[in-house]
Amino acid sequence: MKIVILTQYYPPEHGAPQNRLHDLSRRWLKSGVDVTVLTAMPNYPRGEIFAEYRGKFFASEEIDGVKVLRSWIFASKNKKTIIQLLCYFSFVFSSLIIGLLKLRKSDVLICESPPLFLGFTALMIKYLKRMKLVMNVSDLWPESAVQLGLIGPGLALSGLEWFERLLYRKSSLVSCQTEGIVKGVLDKYPSARTLLFPNGVDLEMFMPEEKDLDLKKSLAFPEDCFIVGYGGNHGRSQALSQLLAAADRLRDEKIFFAIVGDGPEKEMLQEKARQMTLKNLVFYPSQDRQNMSKMQALWDIAIVPLKDIELFDGARPSKMFELMAGEIPFIFCGRGEGADLAKTSGSAAVVPPEKPEMLAQKVLELSKMSKEERKxxxxxxxIFVKEGFNREKLADIFLQELRKSCVN
Structure with a gap:
């Protein structure tokens, strides 16, 4: 079986789709599948092409045995809508050129959405290379763009909704990361064949670890403080200002916030923390996945925050599963599917999103628990993720469904 994965996001970038697709491709490769990834020059989340890829229109490499083809993308730190559209469409057209020139005929083409626009490249390759199309939907576009205030009513929105339905209609399978996304797809196109392919975790990479005291010292974590960690993107969806507000309320307690990662709002958040004179909160650079497992082992608890919009009631942030795998108790700031999973796991407390006073109170409560209770x-x-969210098992289920819906 030959599979092509078309995605704007892939390692060495860090992020939920990057990690999910990387784990999927290398596990399928071990199962005897011929996997090729067609992706962009790495630039996420800072909007800068990584140094070793600059100045190239095309690059070919192998990552963990998987063949990776890369094409040019217009990357920019400017987050204005028109600039971001240029970024998306530059990869749509460069990936189409490279896809038509470099891809061999395969059985299945899996297109990662968002961005929804990449579906144009997917449709062209589907027909010109005669492949079965699978849309993998990790976020409902354009619905999420509307709720985040990135697009309003009008012809553009109507056109995007038409294109969304077209992609579902032309797909042999639509895989979805949450139950809410499955429902959203079926609301738009009831005849779609869907598969719930949830975020999970690589249990070989994230596991319970002893505290690395040398690492703790190098990061200058205070010795006598309760450590609260966050690791992930610093973007609009995470609304990390709620962490700053909670830290402000706890400035007189022996509680320290370690904020790890990068993203479009990091500089704004750092400036805000300076203005608030937060001495109990420090920002740290983004870490690769191996280091992240060691980093989170230093935390007493973690926080998984979301912005307070209805769309995220269907969100299942991948960092939840990584924390569970590492046996790190956490606070989930959200509602819906993510909150239900957090409660069911028994490893998390739940507070409403963007309620920093409630978040601060819950942090204080957990800090007063015994180490044995948190352990x-x-x-x-x-136990929860091992039973239901092991990426190895999820990859096998996905592959079986591809054989049924796309090959047989």
């Missing part, structure tokens, strides 16, 4: 919470999380 028991974390252990429940590991």
């Amino acid at each position: 028991a919470m974390g252990a429940k999380g590991h």
